[in-house]
Amino acid sequence: MAIEWETVIGLEIHAQLATRAKIFSGASTAYGALPNVQASLVDLGYPGVLPVLNREAVRMAVRFGLAIGATIARRSVFARKNYFYPDLPKGYQISQYELPIVQDGQVGIVLEDGAEKRIGVTRAHLEEDAGKSLHEGLGNSSGIDLNRAGTPLLEIVSEPDLRSAREAIAYMKKVHTLVRYLEICDGNMQEGSFRCDANVSVRHRGRHEFGTRCEIKNLNSFRFVERAIQYEVARQIELIEGGGSVVQETRLYDPDRHETRPMRSKEEANDYRYFPDPDLLPLALDEAFIEEVRATLPELPDQKAARFTREHGLSAYDAGVLTASRELAAYYEEVAAGTGGGHKLAANWVMGELSGFLNRDGIEIGGAPVTAAALAGLLRRIHDGTISGKIAKEVFEAMWTERAEADAVIEARGLRQITDSAAIEQAIAQVMAANPAQLADYRAGKDKLFGFFVGQVMKATGGKANPAQLNELLRRMLAG
């Protein structure tokens, strides 16, 4: 009997906090500047300079902690993580080690089959980002750009609660959603504002103890996370089944080759020699500070989704999709309100046509050519019977390309639905006259030909016949 394998994954997500200035210096965090022009003396680790903590970075960490129902440490401590690397100017990273600011929270995920799962967040701590090493066009040298050094990061560490690449992606997307709802991170993965490392191991299903894990670095897209985990799981299983064993190591995902490989720079076991940073004092947060932050929290995606299922009658999965971003949820709510209560209709259109067109054209919801008000206008015409759902798709496409209102498109193209019984009866009579053989067969008991006649009448009316009316009249007239 084949052994059944179970995958165990924990994610360490690094979210760059959207502060104006760096965590310990007054240099700008703006992306895309010329190399090193945003590297201040503090960011460069110059002799004699000292760190001073940015209040906004602390507030943002607390926002996240409150949003995941975590414990906010009333006292947390900054520590130095010591290692040598060219993009780490001081030879240590200021981070939090024994006493992080956020401890013990939970993030809920909903899978495609509707199953819900709570993922534990062990901790989230504040730390400074490193700079970047560039290797192109410098011969045998690498170039160091320290503009990013000192950008505040929130490192969000999950429990090893994830059991598949799919769950990992759902969790990562949920955290991505959260940080953007909270407006603490722009979530831009291309620019590296939101990235993650994955700890992956495998074990025989039913075993209690974990297998040896590998840490995979450099995962800056959802797709990479999924592929890297799938590759790594397959690699580990193959290794073990081939009689080998997994070595605990840090591996790098290579997106060009879709594989992971050991990191040269991490070959030797690191001894980070953490100790409390003597340049910084313990961070103390009082109730007033925490309550002030709590008072500014927006409606969170889970709360919004619960409201959508409770008040709008949406499924948990649909509610989850619609609350994936604050902008999408707001768009949906505006459409739903404008259609006059057709929540399910609004949800279907936002998740269906709208999302499809956005994906096709690669644009964000904020730039959609069809505004929420315009889509609501279209759905009102379905609701009041002016057009059918099928025609509405044609109208939507025209609205998208021409940036026009629904009514204008319907009028200009004469797409108004035919609800005049006499007109529909006339079309039916013509179709019956033109297809005597089919009529005879139908009347002889071939009920299935009903669909044939519907199609022919629709064709004759340019699809505009009111479907319900057509059904009723056709059934009566065919019966003779």
Next chain:
Amino acid sequence: MNPHHATAAELGRGLKSRQYSSVEVARWFLDRIHETHGALNAFVTVTAERALADARRADAMIARGEGGPLTGVPVAHKDIFCTDGILTSCGSRMLANFIAPYDATVVERLTAAGMVLLGKTNMDEFAMGSSNETSHYGPVRNPWDGSKVPGGSSGGSAAAVAARLAPVATGTDTGGSIRQPAALTGLTGLKPTYGRVSRYGMVAFASSLDQAGVLAQSAEDAALVLGAMAGFDPRDSTSVDAPVPDYAAALGRPVKGLRIGIIREFFGEGLDAGTGAAVHAALDGFRAMGAELVDVSLPNLPLSVPTYYVVAPAECSSNLSRYDGVRFGHRCRDPRDLMDLYRRTRGEGFGAEVKRRIMTGTYVLSAGYYDAYYLKAQKVRSLINDDFRRAFSQVDVLMGPTTPTPAFDLGAKTGDPITMYLNDIYTIGANLAGLPAISAPCGLVDGLPVGLQIIGPHFSEERLLGAAHAWQRDTDWHRRLPPLYA
């Protein structure tokens, strides 16, 4: 005129009353530095042009009736303080090419007070040493006897002021680096409360212990300079946001009724008899002035040296990781690869004692040893701190010797780090607890000065300066000059 017989306070008064100009005073000290520098090696850099420019500005201020008691008075900065546009070497080959692009807060404040920068003084490499023999620029000699060390790590500042190459100088004190050289060269050396003076721009050795202070001719000078350099600095998270008292005004505080704790542990084995006698004589002097002497015991204080030699190296091993040959400082020639760049740059750039401390610190923080060494030392630090707290619930100040012996021979202790470390046995406790402490000259032993140390509770600088000033009104030890420089 003979400016070298004048204290900083006296020079300030002479400048204000136009007895001489700041330019004249600056020229006089620059000439004196020029004549004697070879013998003492007290300076790494002499900033003659800068001094004259500063002096001209000070003269203009004085002419307008502006400025304070230090306007136009020369000063020398220990080469650990960053000075904009001027070499800031920290006594190391690693920074022998380092031009700081900014001023330390201490430098900025003393410049704002109108002080005139004569130059940057020699020091133990990265302030790690008790004899000024670890400097990349060679040892500094003690003006009282050229075959002796001046103490360290602020040895250049001490020698400069002792020989009156500068009326006053800045220093830093991590384990005694102001008080010990002050004692060995006959000066008044003040280490303020941790957090009283900004550490911004002071090249870090051990961040939880480092504190900037003054090497001066008198308690009055120390009070004036401390008043100008102290105060809250938003650029230093450990700087304390508390008002700066008028230290000079506090000098007249009476000693009568002062409760002085005599630290029993400071008078045991290892204390040189002559030094002990001088300190006892000083204590008798305080009793005669109406102070009450109380015997106190700080039982954990004997553990201060081993505690320090875990905590300080741990912090230094991390603080000195930034010297990697990438952004500033020494870089080895033609590195083969990244590892070679790091290892050779650091191997060449740091001297033996600095390397020893980096390795000690690396070891005590490393996996498997952290609890036994670093964490244990931090707990013992708590015990020592508690001892001080208990003592200060009974007495106003603590007194004892600053050093176990007068200045020792150059080279006498360089072969044995622990013997060298034990030189700081009486000074380290105040650093571990962040307490202010002052050393004031209290006698000569075989022609070499020795110091009385006064330690107070946090932010009791006024009390320490008042006690030292009272003592200096009754005695003239602080006015004695090394015979060669009289």
Next chain:
Amino acid sequence: MFSRTGAIVTLTRRDVENIAHLARLEISEAELPVYVQSLSAILAFVEQLAAAPTEGIEPMAHPLEGQVQRLREDQVTESDHRDRYQANAPAVEAGLYLVPRVIE
């Protein structure tokens, strides 16, 4: 007081080589025995801490207890001084600090 325990050599050459590597310090063959001896002596010296009764004692990381971290407003206060800062750099090209090629 301040007694020194016997200078028991506790470190090997290999230990010192490992420490030096962790600290990225090149130590010559000639210097190595000197460090083996002195580091061992220092460790033996600090060993006396082991006997101190510290059960239930909080470690003291900072001399001013009770003081807490001050927070800075989120404002950009720094401007571009790259050329001035890079004047101290041993190797720079196109605004980048150069190092021997980094292999990830």
